[in-house]
Amino acid sequence: MKDVFIINPKGQKKEQLELIHQIQEVFQGRRIIIEKTNGPGHARFIAQKYALKTEEPVHLYVCGGDGTLHEVVNGMAQAPHIYLSILPIGTGNDFIKSFEGLTKRDFLDLSAYQDAIEMDCDLLKVNGEYALNSVSIGFDVHVADAANKTKKIIPKGGIFHYTLGMLTSLCKPLGETYALQIDQERFEPEFYTFLVFANGRFYGGGYQPCPAALLNDGEMDICLVKKVSRTQIVSLAKLYERGEHIHYPDLVISKKGKIVHVDTENKEVKMNLDGEVRSFKNPTIEIEPHAIHLLLPNKKD
Numbered sequence: 001m002k003d004v005f006i007i008n009p010k011g012q013k014k015e016q017l018e019l020i021h022q023i024q025e026v027f028q029g030r031r032i033i034i035e036k037t038n039g040p041g042h043a044r045f046i047a048q049k050y051a052l053k054t055e056e057p058v059h060l061y062v063c064g065g066d067g068t069l070h071e072v073v074n075g076m077a078q079a080p081h082i083y084l085s086i087l088p089i090g091t092g093n094d095f096i097k098s099f100e101g102l103t104k105r106d107f108l109d110l111s112a113y114q115d116a117i118e119m120d121c122d123l124l125k126v127n128g129e130y131a132l133n134s135v136s137i138g139f140d141v142h143v144a145d146a147a148n149k150t151k152k153i154i155p156k157g158g159i160f161h162y163t164l165g166m167l168t169s170l171c172k173p174l175g176e177t178y179a180l181q182i183d184q185e186r187f188e189p190e191f192y193t194f195l196v197f198a199n200g201r202f203y204g205g206g207y208q209p210c211p212a213a214l215l216n217d218g219e220m221d222i223c224l225v226k227k228v229s230r231t232q233i234v235s236l237a238k239l240y241e242r243g244e245h246i247h248y249p250d251l252v253i254s255k256k257g258k259i260v261h262v263d264t265e266n267k268e269v270k271m272n273l274d275g276e277v278r279s280f281k282n283p284t285i286e287i288e289p290h291a292i293h294l295l296l297p298n299k300k301d
């Protein structure tokens, strides 16, 4: 199998240097390929290049944050000969938090991939674009947008960016009215503060909109947050971080599903796909079961 490292050089410098040192040690004498990204869209392009070469299996190591991972997945989803590992050197790295028992340090230990653990992982798909971790609409898209801006100024910080983003977003309109169809069930138009469709458990630097979400169950977990006031948002933030908001059915509807249509009355709405902000009209969100092969670190205690 060919080993290819896609490295986003914008990642945390110290972790990047340690990683390059480990690559030299662990892969000494073996043929590897290092591909550095040069800007937006490049990681996707590189992943697509290997997805189109079907003659040899490829172990792709994604070295970056959730943004790089999102791009790579969009380049190689459904390619049966690509195996993906995540080397988290971003600021948030929310996706890896869904793997219970594995820490960021475990993911960054290259020797733990010699006899890696294989896992097929579901993906979400929104009008043709894949998301690995989560998709959302409403208030938290403003939060992701604001967090992306502050990350450019202060690169470290995790949940800090999202908390700050939440506070600045409280000045914006809080939500919208949508009609929804979740599988066979129709939801008449209602005002929602935000809607989250999750494959993974964590987003926004560490919040848990869908604490029971599993990456390989063939279903998406759905959290519909009804109309809440600005003061309720602030007081609910801690519960939301712990995933305890689901115990408040007068405020939150929790569901599972395979396909969701959101009727935006043909208006463009902003959506958050793994932290990237996009605009869609009347989006359809689907789960694509077992759409990528992951190779996870095999931790030796």
Ligand SMILES: Nc1ncnc2c1ncn2[C@@H]1O[C@H](COP(=O)(O)OP(=O)(O)OP(=O)(O)O)[C@@H](O)[C@H]1O
Pocket (backbone or CB within 6 Å): 008, 009, 010, 011, 037, 038, 039, 040, 041, 042, 064, 065, 066, 067, 068, 069, 089, 090, 091, 092, 093, 094, 151, 275
């Ligand atoms: N050489 C480069 N220089 C600057 N930016 C780059 C370069 N290559 C890729 N990028 C940008 O980096 C972005 C992804 O960064 P990263 O993977 O850290 O994502 P992130 O969303 O900040 O994730 P996290 O929150 O986990 O840190 C891509 O969307 C791309 O625009």
